[in-house]
Every structure is written in structure tokens, then in C-alpha cells.
Amino acid sequence: MVTDLSRFKGCLMGLQVGDALGVPWEIMASEDILSATGGKGIQGFSKPSSRSVSEWYRETVLGNTSDDTQLAFAVARSLIRRKEFDAVDCALEHVREAERTMFGWGSTTRDGIKEFKDYFDSRGERGRHPFDCARAAKPGEGCGNGVAMKVAPLALYWSRCDPKKPTVDELYNQVRVLGLMTHPDERASMAAFAVFLTIKSLLHGVRVDTDEFASRLFSRVLVDVSGREHLFGIADGVSGRLRRIQDADLLHAPASRVCEALGTECFALESVSTALAVFFRHPSNFKAGLLEAVNMGGDTDTIAAMAGAMIGASVGLEGIPEEWQNFKPEYLQAASLAEQLCNVSRLDNIAGKMP
Numbered sequence: 001m002v003t004d005l006s007r008f009k010g011c012l013m014g015l016q017v018g019d020a021l022g023v024p025w026e027i028m029a030s031e032d033i034l035s036a037t038g039g040k041g042i043q044g045f046s047k048p049s050s051r052s053v054s055e056w057y058r059e060t061v062l063g064n065t066s067d068d069t070q071l072a073f074a075v076a077r078s079l080i081r082r083k084e085f086d087a088v089d090c091a092l093e094h095v096r097e098a099e100r101t102m103f104g105w106g107s108t109t110r111d112g113i114k115e116f117k118d119y120f121d122s123r124g125e126r127g128r129h130p131f132d133c134a135r136a137a138k139p140g141e142g143c144g145n146g147v148a149m150k151v152a153p154l155a156l157y158w159s160r161c162d163p164k165k166p167t168v169d170e171l172y173n174q175v176r177v178l179g180l181m182t183h184p185d186e187r188a189s190m191a192a193f194a195v196f197l198t199i200k201s202l203l204h205g206v207r208v209d210t211d212e213f214a215s216r217l218f219s220r221v222l223v224d225v226s227g228r229e230h231l232f233g234i235a236d237g238v239s240g241r242l243r244r245i246q247d248a249d250l251l252h253a254p255a256s257r258v259c260e261a262l263g264t265e266c267f268a269l270e271s272v273s274t275a276l277a278v279f280f281r282h283p284s285n286f287k288a289g290l291l292e293a294v295n296m297g298g299d300t301d302t303i304a305a306m307a308g309a310m311i312g313a314s315v316g317l318e319g320i321p322e323e324w325q326n327f328k329p330e331y332l333q334a335a336s337l338a339e340q341l342c343n344v345s346r347l348d349n350i351a352g353k354m355p
Contacts, residue, residue, distance in 0.1 A: 006316030007203055008156055008338040008345075012076065014312020015152055015305045016334045017324045018290050019068040021045060022300030026066075030259060030297035041295045045327060063328045066104045068149040068305040070097055073337060075178070076153035080340045085154060085174050091116045091130035091181060106266070108134075109146040112182030131177070134184040142185035145302045148192035148272045151175060152309040153341060155196040159203030160345045171196070172228050190229055191238040191268035194276060195306055197221045202313040208283035211251075218246075218280055241273035251281050255292050264298025271299045275306035279314075286311045286319050 002010075024046045025033055034041060045062050074097045078090040091113075098105075098113045112134055118127030128134075134142065158171060172189075175196050179189030198221055207213040226239035241262055245251060250258050258277050263270030274296065282289030289311045293304040312320060317335065325331060 002316035002318070004160065004203060005339065005342050006318060007313045008342040009317040009335045010312035010315055010320060011152055011156055011199060011309050012072070012312070012334040012338040012341075013317060013320055013325060013331065014286065014290075014308035014310075015072055016065055016069045016308075016331055017312075017320060017327075018293065018304035018306070018308025019065045019301050020063045020327070021290055021308075022294045022302070022304035023064055023066050025294055025297065025300045028297050028300070030256070030264075030295060033295055033297050042291060044324075063331075066301050067102075067106070067109070068145075068302050070101075071109070071146070072150040072152055072305075072309075073333070075150050076156075076337045076341055079153055079157050080337070080344055083344045085157070085178070087130045087177050087181065090178065092120065094181075095120065106144050106146050108142055108144055108184075109182045116181075130181050133180040134182055136184055142183045143188045143191075143268050144183065144266055145188075145268050145271050145299060145306075147175070147179040147183050147188045148195050148268055148275075149302045149305055151178065151192040151196045152199055152306075152313075153337075154178060155199035156203065156313075156338075156341055157345045159200045163204055168224050168228070169231075171200075186232055187234060187237050188268045190225060190232070190234060191272040193228065194221055194225050194238050194242070194272060195310065197224055198276065198279065198310050199313045202310070208280070208314055214251075214280050214283055218242075221276075222246075236269075238269050238272055241269050242276065245273065245277050245280070250277055255296060259296050259298075264296050264300075264303060266299045266302070271303050272306065274298075275303045275310070278303070278307040279310040282311060283314045284311075284319070286315050287321055287324075 025042065047062060074093040075090060078093045079085060082089050094113045095117045102110055115128040116130055119129055154174060172193055175193045176189045179192055201217055206217050208217055222239055222242050229237040229239055244261050248261050250261055258274060262274045262277060264274055278289050278293045282292065289307055290304055293307045294300045
């Protein structure tokens with residue numbers, strides 16, 4: 001039986017490993033990846049191959065991670081320190097990370113964190129308080145992956161509470177606060193909520209080792225997300241993408257059809273639905289799922305990080321190949337943070353801290 005602690009570790013380690021597997025191939029199309037690998041596809045950690053990634057790195061480093069891991073771990077550290085979701089503390093943790101490096105950060109996240117830094121530095125005379133929503137969404141802006149890629153620690157934190165308390169609406173409110181801190185498009189938070197619900201359900205012992213159990217979880221996530229979208233008046237949201245998975249039977253189709261139907265770009269509705277499809281296609285096979293996610297191309301690091309977090313929460317730490325867990329000494333940080341987060345997520349700690 002997979003323990004809660006193992007699932008916590010599997011989730012954060014899976015996120016980190018997926019990020020590292022995908023970084024060298026970010027932005028490349030699946031056919032270009034296939035060509036670059038001599039028709040074999042990606043089989044493990046690789047040297048940077050995408051021109052943009054190579055320029056970022058300045059040197060070839062195997063196993064490097066990106067802002068997906070950096071900001072997810074920032075959320076985890078804030079939850080551990082405060083023993084609850086504290087938007088102000090979480091924003092401060094983001095500012096600390098920005099001062100360390102903003103390598104590869106999306107422009108929406110980068111701009112939002114600069115506003116927080118101005119607010120804290122000026123003691124509120126300028127900038128923006130974390131509880132003030134990000135500036136109004138403009139067409140084509142604010143619906144990136146910056147929320148979904150870092151929501152896993154929040155899902156882990158709430159995973160061991162009473163399954164009926166807090167309510168779905170109360171939980172979405174926390175995801176929404178985290179999302180609107182930087183991403184003004186409500187759909188970015190809603191897409192992140194789909195990842196949140198999946199991970200949280202897995203920690204409640206939901207099995208996905210058969211098509212029947214996977215179908216039940218998929219339907220539950222779809223119902224909860226579409227219900228929240230209806231309340232917020234979202235017509236073109238992630239639930240529509242998830243319905244494509246059902247309608248086109250993408251869980252049993254070739255990976256190329258998943259890419260065509262859902263997309264793999266840095267748009268939350270594309271990348272999140274594709275990551276969810278990868279998870280439900282390979283809920284018990286971490287290696288197969290992660291390699292499929294990266295070989296799909298596009299936003300490879302984020303799709304693989306999200307899929308890795310979900311599959312890792314399903315199979316636990318023992319389900320992740322040891323050679324991937326131990327590829328770099330820095331990867332031990334994932335297990336350490338996961339253990340601390342597991343400790344603060346105990347029912348007696350979160351009692352009375354409902355959102």
C-alpha cells in the first residue's frame with residue numbers, strides 16, 4: 001500500500017523530474033524532437049537541444065530544472081512556514097525567488113512579482129498588494145501555465161483534511177487567490193484547479209489502476225471544474241478541453257492525436273488538458289507517462305512537470321525510477337519539502353484553518 005508520505009514525495013519529486021526531463025526540449029515540435037533523436041524519441045535526461053534553452057543555459061547541464069520547480073517549491077516553503085495558505089507570505093516567497101533568479105519565468109508572473117516587490121519595498125506606497133487581483137486580463141494575456149505548474153503543494157496541503165470540508169467552492173477560492181496574484185485570466189486559475197482536484201483526490205486513496213476507477217476520477221474532476229466555470233461565467237474553459245478527451249476517446253488513442261486535439265503550447269487550456277490526458281493514460285506508469293509528455297513537444301517542461309506531479313502522487317516515490325530520483329543531489333530537496341509539508345497537513349494542524 002502506498003503511504004501518504006510516499007505520495008507527497010512522489011508528487012514533488014515527480015514534478016521536479018518531469019521539469020528536468022522537459023527543459024532541454026521546450027518549444028520544440030514533436031516531429032523536431034523525433035528528428036533530433038534519430039527517430040528514437042527522448043529516453044531520459046538530455047542535453048539542451050532547443051535553441052532558446054541553450055542560450056538560457058549558457059552551458060550544457062543535464063538535469064537542470066526551471067521556474068516550474070522553483071515556484072512550486074516556493075509555494076511549498078510558504079505553506080510549511082505558515083502552516084496555512086498565506087497569500088502575503090507566499091508572495092514574499094516569490095519575491096525572494098525572483099531576487100535569486102528569474103531564469104525562464106513567464107512575463108505574466110515576472111510582472112506580477114515585480115509589482116509585489118515594489119509594494120513591499122515601498123511599504124505600500126506603490127506596487128500592488130498580493131490580495132489585489134492582477135490587472136485586468138487582455139485578450140491573449142494572463143492565461144499561461146504559471147498557476148497550474150505550482151499548485152501541487154497547495155493540493156497536497158489540503159489532501160488530508162475531511163473530504164467534505166472545506167467545500168469545493170472554498171478550495172477553489174484558495175486556488176483563485178494564488179492564481180489572480182499574477183494571472184488575471186480566470187481560466188488560468190480554473191485550469192490549475194483541475195490539477196489541484198486530481199492530486200487532492202489521489203491522496204484520499206482514489207484508485208486509478210483500472211479504467212473504471214480512472215473514469216470515475218476523471219468524471220468527478222470534470223463535474224467540479226465545469227460547475228465552477230458555470231458560476232464564474234466561463235464559456236471557453238478547461239472543461240471543454242476535458243470533454244474532448246472523453247468524446248474523442250483520447251485515453252486510448254495514439255499520442256499524436258492527443259497533441260492534435262488538445263495542443264501543447266504555453267496556454268493553460270492546452271497544456272493542462274494535455275497533462276491531464278497523459279496522467280489518465282498512464283496513472284500507474286511514471287516512466288511511460290513522463291516520456292510521452294516530453295516527446296509530445298511544445299511546453300515540454302511544464303506539461304511533464306504537471307503530469308509528473310499527478311502520476312507521482314498516484315504511484316508514490318517508489319513508483320519513480322531510482323536512477324531518476326538520484327540523478328542530481330539537488331533532487332533530494334523534493335523529498336525533504338514533501339516530508340515537511342506532509343507533517344503540516346495533518347488534520348490536527350489544519351483544523352480551524354478552513355478558507
